[in-house]
Amino acid sequence: RPWGTLEDMGDGDGGHTDVIVIGAGFSGLYALHRLRSRGFSVQVLEQADGVGGTWYWNRYPGARCDSESYYYCYSFDPELEQEWRWTERYPGQEEIRGYLEHVADRYDLRRDIAFGVRVSEAAWDGAGWTVTSEDGTSRRCRWLVTAVGCLSAANVPDIPGLADFAGEWHHTGRWPHEGVDVSGRRVGVVGTGSTGIQAIPVLAEAAGHLTVFQRTANYSIPARNAPLSEEEMTATKSDYAAIRRVQQGSTNGHPFVLSDVDILDLPADQRRALYDAAWERGGLRFRAAVKDVLSDPDVNADTSEFLREKIRETVHDPATAETLTPRDHPFATKRPPIDTHYFETYNRENVSLVDVKADPIAAITPDGVRLESGAEHPLDVLVFATGFDALTGPLLSFDIRGRDGVSLREAWREGPRTHLGLGVAGFPDLFTVTGPGSPSVLTNMPTAIEQHVDWIADLLERLRATGEHAEPTPEAEATWASEVARAADATLLPQAASSWYLGANVPGKARVFLPYAGGYARYRATCDDEAAAGYPGFGLA
Numbered sequence: 001r002p003w004g005t006l007e008d009m010g011d012g013d014g015g016h017t018d019v020i021v022i023g024a025g026f027s028g029l030y031a032l033h034r035l036r037s038r039g040f041s042v043q044v045l046e047q048a049d050g051v052g053g054t055w056y057w058n059r060y061p062g063a064r065c066d067s068e069s070y071y072y073c074y075s076f077d078p079e080l081e082q083e084w085r086w087t088e089r090y091p092g093q094e095e096i097r098g099y100l101e102h103v104a105d106r107y108d109l110r111r112d113i114a115f116g117v118r119v120s121e122a123a124w125d126g127a128g129w130t131v132t133s134e135d136g137t138s139r140r141c142r143w144l145v146t147a148v149g150c151l152s153a154a155n156v157p158d159i160p161g162l163a164d165f166a167g168e169w170h171h172t173g174r175w176p177h178e179g180v181d182v183s184g185r186r187v188g189v190v191g192t193g194s195t196g197i198q199a200i201p202v203l204a205e206a207a208g209h210l211t212v213f214q215r216t217a218n219y220s221i222p223a224r225n226a227p228l229s230e231e232e233m234t235a236t237k238s239d240y241a242a243i244r245r246v247q248q249g250s251t252n253g254h255p256f257v258l259s260d261v262d263i264l265d266l267p268a269d270q271r272r273a274l275y276d277a278a279w280e281r282g283g284l285r286f287r288a289a290v291k292d293v294l295s296d297p298d299v300n301a302d303t304s305e306f307l308r309e310k311i312r313e314t315v316h317d318p319a320t321a322e323t324l325t326p327r328d329h330p331f332a333t334k335r336p337p338i339d340t341h342y343f344e345t346y347n348r349e350n351v352s353l354v355d356v357k358a359d360p361i362a363a364i365t366p367d368g369v370r371l372e373s374g375a376e377h378p379l380d381v382l383v384f385a386t387g388f389d390a391l392t393g394p395l396l397s398f399d400i401r402g403r404d405g406v407s408l409r410e411a412w413r414e415g416p417r418t419h420l421g422l423g424v425a426g427f428p429d430l431f432t433v434t435g436p437g438s439p440s441v442l443t444n445m446p447t448a449i450e451q452h453v454d455w456i457a458d459l460l461e462r463l464r465a466t467g468e469h470a471e472p473t474p475e476a477e478a479t480w481a482s483e484v485a486r487a488a489d490a491t492l493l494p495q496a497a498s499s500w501y502l503g504a505n506v507p508g509k510a511r512v513f514l515p516y517a518g519g520y521a522r523y524r525a526t527c528d529d530e531a532a533a534g535y536p537g538f539g540l541a
């Protein structure tokens, strides 16, 4: 081993491996498989007692992926693609978790995963990393790979009185495994993002009464979920190579070809027909059907109005429809939810909508929610579909210390800075899968994850051969920060003032556009150029 020093440091009481990977979701499982296949010893540390990451924790009613099953999966092994059988157009949480369990078994991954291990600290000491878990065990490694997810740090709003609530409350991202019995009970949901929009129709079916506390009205497109037939699966399986090629060349890592029709040049009836067809197909494909919807304000205004009209058509009560109509941000500048009977749910007798932008939540009382006007909403169960401290939250949930003991929290006080979303100046030999500054949440995640992990594996092979360390240079980081800002500013995305893309959903969080909006294909080419040039931005030494 050219680096030679790790053994000299001695083992932590938990031993040492070439690489420690934190997290056993889509990223961590693939990192383990890929790095092991390149001859690295790997230890994965996972706080849960099973694999799945996001899909382990998010067990709320209606939890389902918004990407379609045939491409929301790994592409690294054609045999895996051929043998797995998805049952629905959009896979439910249990099915995705089952898929990841299958992957863990099929590639014999579990023997290198320590479950129930919550990392509290990771510190670099000149030779490698010491990773300490909450039970006091320390493990050592040469390279540290974080695979902690982008949306895994639950954001529970700090509302006075929550501790005194006499009913039960849950965040959707930490839903009890045994489920929550809402039948016949008075249920409140705070939040109408992708999660709330999935959960609300399902909760409404079972609850005695459901009260939705909405702060920002949202656009939503029908998912049009349906069982997948044998014929559809067979056709997909015979087409996989072509599907993957389209994904690799795309903006979002989806296998959709973006429309090249200038919609505003069409006569009104043709434009309407295009929208109607996209609406009928449903899902995230809707966005791909409208060229420039995220860059041309006039196109977006037209599309947004079509979607507002759909809300008015669907919701019977005009006042409720008006409250549900988004007017403060252009379509898709917040992540567009997709739904199954979301707006229809407000036609049910047992559902009511409360506009907490007009009348904010003042407190949680033992009996329920009290608004600033004094209005009281008695509840038995309160559900927070209030999202996540996105991208940075998972990385700052434990103490990462790099060169000279500097913490990542200090380094990112003014907002995160990375090179390519993959590494941080001052933190040698640390690699952040889907970190801030990567396209991650703006893409189909498994596609982005495979690209990251493959790229990191190539770099680790080089470091193993040469004994060099990799640490992004401050110059490369500054250049990438400008590119991330430029890419966001070339779109309408920053116009959604309350977006979690900007960190705006977490009080006190720095306002920095977090993911890279320049598109997956362009990002991949940038990473490839960095590698081909000998990793100049990673300051190999």
Ligand code: N01
Pocket: 063, 064, 065, 066, 067, 151, 157, 158, 190, 191, 192, 193, 194, 195, 196, 198, 213, 214, 215, 216, 335, 356, 361, 385, 386, 387, 388, 441, 498, 500, 505
């Ligand atoms: O969270 P969100 P999410 N008082 O932050 C409201 C992915 N995802 O869990 O907009 C009142 O989007 C908040 O209001 P506002 C997907 O990328 C994927 O729904 O800040 N309301 C908003 O309405 C998604 O974008 C899938 O004004 C409060 C909601 O809570 C991301 O996860 C499924 C509040 C939070 O919306 C996050 O989605 C689900 C307060 N104090 C999610 N605080 C699949 O693909 C927050 N809100 C399966």
